[in-house]
Amino acid sequence: MATSIKDVAREAGVSIATVSRVLNDIDVVNEDTKKKVLDAIKKLGYRPNIVARSLKTQRTKTIGILVPDISSGFYPEIVRGAEDVANIYDYNVILCNSDFDYDKEKDYLRVLKEKMVDGVIYMSSSLQEESLDIINDLDLKTVLVETKDREERLPSVTIDNIEATYEATKHLLAKGIKNIAFVGVKKDAANAWGYRFLGYEKALKEAGIEVDEDLVFLQNLKYKTGHDAAEKFLKVDKKIEGVVCASDEIAMGVINGLREKGINTPDDVSVIGFNNNAIASYFYPRLTTVNQPSYDMGSVAMRMLIKILNNKPLEEDQYVLDHNLIQRESCK
Structure with missing residues (x-):
């Protein structure tokens, strides 16, 4: 037979109410x-019993994490x-x-609310106004x-994506x-990826070079995009x-696509990736990339969310973490 809260109270020599206070982390227990x-x-x-406990406390001690591509080399480390x-x-x-x-993204926001998550860490492939409306209507702490x-209505953890591709x-x-x-x-995508084009554009214009649409x-952000490019x-x-690329997967696709036609990196064409995925240091040639x-990003975001859930003030609600260019062998 499953152990009950009464069994715990009897073993500890306390009341059921005291066990409940400990389980719900109420500070009155010495x-x-x-x-x-x-x-x-x-x-x-x-x-x-999480369900019974959540009905009483209105909290499940569960966080939803929504990512756009779990097969990417970038997002699993954020989740970790x-x-x-x-x-x-x-x-x-x-x-x-x-x-x-995007439709799946919106559905997941609703599903997470139905699952009674306390909050959401949200990595969006679109971040359209409709998504923000759903978050607001459902009162999802995000x-x-x-x-x-x-x-900047929602707290966030980012790097300066424009500056990153500008430097690259x-x-x-x-x-x-x-x-x-x-x-x-x-570039008009309402997310970090669109901003990366703007940094490229800014650097060229500063050098007196017009962007050539060709x-x-x-x-x-996938490998095939780089290969097709x-x-x-x-x-x-x-x-x-x-070539400046908005992801390491793209950079690998570009390099292999060029190599198949007898054009080598970095001897003929220098290529820069973005994200510094683990494979970037093993790929040949090893990728120069924005780290x-x-x-x-994942750990800071979760700490922010837990503070919000516990009604504690945030020192900052728009965190911009440092990035840097890792120089390897894909640029001459």
């Missing part, structure tokens, strides 16, 4: 009594950082993968990661490379010397 209850819980292997912090504070996580499908809404493009320009292509996502390929660029009667502190 440390000695709290230890007795926790020891009894451990000894008996008691697991509280978030989950490690959640475990410290005895929260569980529910992971949802939208697979870059922290954004990687991107932020334009009015400047890195190529400083090497005397002029014909620089860009592969990524449309040298821009905008689709998504390489094919497109090779059909253009212009010599490409460098995002992905683990820290």
